[in-house]
Amino acid sequence: MNDSKMKISMVLLCVASFNVDAALSSVDNGLGVYASGMDATWTSDANLLGTLEANAIASGDAGAGNLISAIIDASGGVIHDTPNPYDNGTYALSVSDFFTGGTFVQGRTTWWGAQAFVNYLNSIEYGNSNQWALPTSNAVADYDNGSQLGALFYDELGGTADNNIPINSLFSNQITDQYWSGTEYALNPVFAWKFNNSNGYQNVSGKDALFYVWAVRPSAVPLPSALWMFGTGILALVGLKRSVQAG
Structure with a gap:
């Protein structure tokens, strides 16, 4: 698994963990x-x-x-x-x-x-x-x-x-x-x-x-803002890395 995929997997794991733990x-x-x-x-x-x-x-x-x-x-x-x-x-x-x-x-x-x-x-x-x-x-x-x-x-x-x-x-x-x-x-x-x-x-x-x-x-509970920001930040870093590599 490359570094980008690993980071995305970590974000998804955090989201899944939240849904399981917060009954x-x-x-x-x-x-x-x-x-x-x-x-x-x-x-x-x-x-x-x-x-x-x-x-x-x-x-x-x-x-x-x-x-x-x-x-x-x-x-x-x-x-x-x-x-x-x-x-x-x-x-x-x-x-x-x-x-x-x-x-x-x-x-x-x-x-x-x-x-x-x-x-x-x-x-x-x-x-x-x-x-x-x-x-x-x-x-x-x-x-x-x-x-x-x-x-x-x-x-x-x-x-x-x-x-x-x-x-x-x-x-x-x-x-x-x-x-x-x-x-x-x-x-x-x-x-x-x-x-x-x-x-x-x-x-x-x-x-x-x-x-x-x-x-x-x-109802559906909204994704907590802190977790959403964390996930968005990780994905932004992944995108930045790809841009640098492409350049």
Whole structure:
């Protein structure tokens, strides 16, 4: 192998090493965490809805109500789903999707409320993105890594069945409780799939249950500027050497 080819190979090796080693990395000025194995970005706050609700409450008596109204309005007041005994395919959102027994439950919402929340994130382009969604499920009732939440739990974070989700410093507010997926239960769309972060188990629940929301979007992480500059510099040196030799 000549000297030029060796240098190019070194650059490619550095790039490949980065992709393998950095399974999780902070993006979007800290608002997101990129998971390379899934090629997807999660909100860095694993209970972002709860955080926004807490901030709204702290801002004044009407703060929480204003936030919920904004979330509902971002979906035009309705969520479209498969017709079921709850609705005919058009579900009318209300504050009850975020409250229970008159109590504001920070971060927990119905399946429809979870859908409304990701629509709200898209409306405000949270993290400079309008592609936020609820994670998808592979519709398997098991300790399984085939869903997006399962892949995050087992593959990206190294979780094990019957144990809490591993804590990672790139994330905040990781709740050891149940999170909604966006996937309906095909046999009976009264239900939707959920994932339990306290044990790594996936199954279904009625859409009116109150669970947490962790939004995700498809994405590719940009090559770090330092590594890009390093690679560009090496290639420039190779080109310069060739020019000198040609001269």
